[in-house]
Amino acid sequence: MLTIASDFGSPYPAAMKGAILRRTDAQLVDVAHDLPRQDVRAAAFWLREVVPEFPPAVHLAVVDPGVGTERAVLAVTAGDHVLVGPDNGLLLPAARRIAQGDVQVYAVDYEDPASSTFHGRDVFAPLAAEIHEEGTGLLHSDDRFSVTSEFETVDFPAPEWHDQAVHGAVLVIDDFGNAITNVPGDALDDWFGREIRVNGERAPVRRTYAMVDPGHRLVTVGSHENVELAVNQGRGDDAFRVAVGDPVVLDRS
Amino acid sequence: MLTIASDFGSPYPAAMKGAILRRTDAQLVDVAHDLPRQDVRAAAFWLREVVPEFPPAVHLAVVDPGVGTERAVLAVTAGDHVLVGPDNGLLLPAARRIAQGDVQVYAVDYEDPASSTFHGRDVFAPLAAEIHEEGTGLLHSDDRFSVTSEFETVDFPAPEWHDQAVHGAVLVIDDFGNAITNVPGDALDDWFGREIRVNGERAPVRRTYAMVDPGHRLVTVGSHENVELAVNQGRGDDAFRVAVGDPVVLDRS
Amino acid sequence: MLTIASDFGSPYPAAMKGAILRRTDAQLVDVAHDLPRQDVRAAAFWLREVVPEFPPAVHLAVVDPGVGTERAVLAVTAGDHVLVGPDNGLLLPAARRIAQGDVQVYAVDYEDPASSTFHGRDVFAPLAAEIHEEGTGLLHSDDRFSVTSEFETVDFPAPEWHDQAVHGAVLVIDDFGNAITNVPGDALDDWFGREIRVNGERAPVRRTYAMVDPGHRLVTVGSHENVELAVNQGRGDDAFRVAVGDPVVLDRS
Numbered sequence: 001m002l003t004i005a006s007d008f009g010s011p012y013p014a015a016m017k018g019a020i021l022r023r024t025d026a027q028l029v030d031v032a033h034d035l036p037r038q039d040v041r042a043a044a045f046w047l048r049e050v051v052p053e054f055p056p057a058v059h060l061a062v063v064d065p066g067v068g069t070e071r072a073v074l075a076v077t078a079g080d081h082v083l084v085g086p087d088n089g090l091l092l093p094a095a096r097r098i099a100q101g102d103v104q105v106y107a108v109d110y111e112d113p114a115s116s117t118f119h120g121r122d123v124f125a126p127l128a129a130e131i132h133e134e135g136t137g138l139l140h141s142d143d144r145f146s147v148t149s150e151f152e153t154v155d156f157p158a159p160e161w162h163d164q165a166v167h168g169a170v171l172v173i174d175d176f177g178n179a180i181t182n183v184p185g186d187a188l189d190d191w192f193g194r195e196i197r198v199n200g201e202r203a204p205v206r207r208t209y210a211m212v213d214p215g216h217r218l219v220t221v222g223s224h225e226n227v228e229l230a231v232n233q234g235r236g237d238d239a240f241r242v243a244v245g246d247p248v249v250l251d252r253s
Numbered sequence: 254m255l256t257i258a259s260d261f262g263s264p265y266p267a268a269m270k271g272a273i274l275r276r277t278d279a280q281l282v283d284v285a286h287d288l289p290r291q292d293v294r295a296a297a298f299w300l301r302e303v304v305p306e307f308p309p310a311v312h313l314a315v316v317d318p319g320v321g322t323e324r325a326v327l328a329v330t331a332g333d334h335v336l337v338g339p340d341n342g343l344l345l346p347a348a349r350r351i352a353q354g355d356v357q358v359y360a361v362d363y364e365d366p367a368s369s370t371f372h373g374r375d376v377f378a379p380l381a382a383e384i385h386e387e388g389t390g391l392l393h394s395d396d397r398f399s400v401t402s403e404f405e406t407v408d409f410p411a412p413e414w415h416d417q418a419v420h421g422a423v424l425v426i427d428d429f430g431n432a433i434t435n436v437p438g439d440a441l442d443d444w445f446g447r448e449i450r451v452n453g454e455r456a457p458v459r460r461t462y463a464m465v466d467p468g469h470r471l472v473t474v475g476s477h478e479n480v481e482l483a484v485n486q487g488r489g490d491d492a493f494r495v496a497v498g499d500p501v502v503l504d505r506s
Numbered sequence: 507m508l509t510i511a512s513d514f515g516s517p518y519p520a521a522m523k524g525a526i527l528r529r530t531d532a533q534l535v536d537v538a539h540d541l542p543r544q545d546v547r548a549a550a551f552w553l554r555e556v557v558p559e560f561p562p563a564v565h566l567a568v569v570d571p572g573v574g575t576e577r578a579v580l581a582v583t584a585g586d587h588v589l590v591g592p593d594n595g596l597l598l599p600a601a602r603r604i605a606q607g608d609v610q611v612y613a614v615d616y617e618d619p620a621s622s623t624f625h626g627r628d629v630f631a632p633l634a635a636e637i638h639e640e641g642t643g644l645l646h647s648d649d650r651f652s653v654t655s656e657f658e659t660v661d662f663p664a665p666e667w668h669d670q671a672v673h674g675a676v677l678v679i680d681d682f683g684n685a686i687t688n689v690p691g692d693a694l695d696d697w698f699g700r701e702i703r704v705n706g707e708r709a710p711v712r713r714t715y716a717m718v719d720p721g722h723r724l725v726t727v728g729s730h731e732n733v734e735l736a737v738n739q740g741r742g743d744d745a746f747r748v749a750v751g752d753p754v755v756l757d758r759s
Binding site: 010 | 507509511535536537538539540541552555556557558559560561680681682713714715716717720726727728729731738739
């Protein structure tokens with residue numbers, strides 16, 4: 001199995017699929033091709049949420065604002081999974097969620113292709129296909145691959161606690177308009193059924209959307225186990241007037 | 254074969270795919286993940302149009318504004334097909350179109366997952382995968398499944414006839430901007446090549462779009478066999494100034 | 507393998523997939539379903555860029571503003587590939603890129619289906635499935651298929667050279683906002699690292715996006731080997747104020 005994720009929109013991902021299927025008859029699964037464009041941190045968040053759901057596979061992920069520059073190319077093993085992509089931090093959060101203590105990062109020697117603008121097709125897709133075809137033994141036996149401890153990472157900022165208030169931020173907005181924060185869901189333990197102040201305004205804390213009327217705001221814990229600001233059948237980002245990176249203060253006093 | 258449909262946008266469907274592929278090596282086919290958001294009736298219309306085109310399969314469909322509430326979970330057999338989804342009316346129109354007289358509805362006992370907001374991943378995907386893996390015998394042999402005659406349905410309103418006029422409504426707008434009504438196509442029998450009045454304004458009745466000039470309006474019968482308001486290479490909803498739910502009076506006088 | 511491309515958006519492509527999978531157990535691969543809507547020339551450009559990346563397959567492509575009219579239906583062999591779609595020029599650029607000297611065009615007799623508006627489902631999908639199932643021998647042995655030299659084509663306009671300036675045009679805008687011109691990339695040979703005048707304004711010529719600062723303009727050669735107008739982590743079409751069809755004068759004086 002070979003999964004593919006990118007911020008390429010359409011139709012460029014098809015060129016990657018073709019380049020893969022010329023080299024291996026893997027079962028291809030599209031993860032998403034509208035990852036937050038050239039936003040490595042937000043894309044890394046989403047990969048961390050969805051890639052670990054898959055059975056062992058080669059996971060190709062390309063959000064690569066540095067395409068064609070000196071940035072390295074990585075293959076990362078995480079248990080029986082392998083992630084392939086650019087060295088900009090994109091792959092590590094997913095790899096660590098899959099196999100906390102069993103992550104190995106390999107830098108990959110590659111030849112510059114003719115085009116400097118589409119390594120997804122010309123570098124990453126062939127590499128992922130080759131690893132799928134040959135198996136992870138390739139990483140140990142082929143001298144293009146070398147274990148490295150020098151690679152880029154992305155951080156998800158930790159929230160800060162001040163007495164009864166937790167000071168966090170919006171990490172990403174999902175397609176529904178839910179504003180997903182960096183505050184772990186257990187900040188709401190014992191708070192369900194009550195109200196909390198969000199950036200100064202009261203909102204009900206509920207276990208799911210339909211526990212408030214359609215169009216009404218709520219604070220809940222999403223499937224990612226973080227606090228999210230939502231509206232039942234509406235957009236939380238609009239109702240709470242927040243965008244990615246904005247501060248979110250949850251005050252339980 | 255296992256088809257997947259939802260209103261989840263991206264990238265949440267990938268989490269469902271992973272949850273399925275961890276449990277079964279089914280051939281996965283994406284139906285759509287941009288079904289009209291949290292609009293069960295419109296989503297049920299689209300599922301009725303496309304799901305019956307498939308060979309026998311397990312069809313997972315999740316448009317679920319009631320996620321995490323007491324709403325039931327259903328498995329519906331329709332001939333050799335099985336549909337899996339929430340009990341809100343979403344599945345029945347497709348099931349009945351597949352096998353009018355051979356539809357059986359099962360309520361499914363399930364355990365509440367840790368997250369109350371993503372039953373697509375945590376309840377429906379595992380259930381669809383299990384039915385795909387075990388076959389429909391599971392529905393008869395496992396006491397989590399019980400035949401029920403109590404389930405939600407959705408109605409598509411019937412048009413009304415007044416002399417020479419039929420009073421209908423817009424059911425859905427498709428991606429092209431075609432306004433698809435609830436008026437059966439045979440209302441236009443013998444009317445092709447002529448003009449009809451739509452909400453008071455004359456428009457030509459034609460068998461297909463290119464029978465009028467680009468940018469011009471027409472009334473036609475779509476592949477769903479309903480009357481639709483269209484523009485050749487343009488948007489019918491804009492040209493006829495209609496939205497979902499709006500009345501459409503076709504006057505043949 | 508059977509690839510599918512269209513301008514159908516969603517969910518109509520699922521009806522095509524179902525119609526195919528009822529007839530053959532081909533591995534289906536989505537190329538794109540948001541090809542430039544009813545813009546045969548731009549869609550043909552994208553098919554030429556991505557379809558040749560695939561291994562031999564049946565490629566179904568439907569951008570068909572003339573659906574339901576007298577326009578013919580084609581099956582085009584290109585080496586070991588077969589392309590299936592409407593006779594409007596859509597298929598030929600891809601076929602010729604796959605196998606310059608080995609392209610054969612067949613006109614296909616077909617029965618008019620009940621609906622005149624969805625030949626994708628009712629004509630093209632069954633035809634592609636049948637060719638996939640029976641193999642290309644079908645094209646020689648079945649009298650529904652006849653070799654033809656009369657078929658529609660699309661042209662990509664050639665740029666014109668005037669002394670130090672090349673006068674081209676924008677062919678398509680991609681999802682990133684890159685404005686892809688008809689000027690071959692070798693027009694920039696020896697020009698990398700320098701500046702060129704684009705429609706009168708100076709812009710740097712670079713091999714890839716990140717060679718200028720984020721938000722800054724550049725002229726580069728894309729993976730399609732044509733000159734493109736771009737912005738690092740931004741939209742070239744906005745920054746250069748160009749749309750599809752607009753003139754682009756690259757002046758090296």
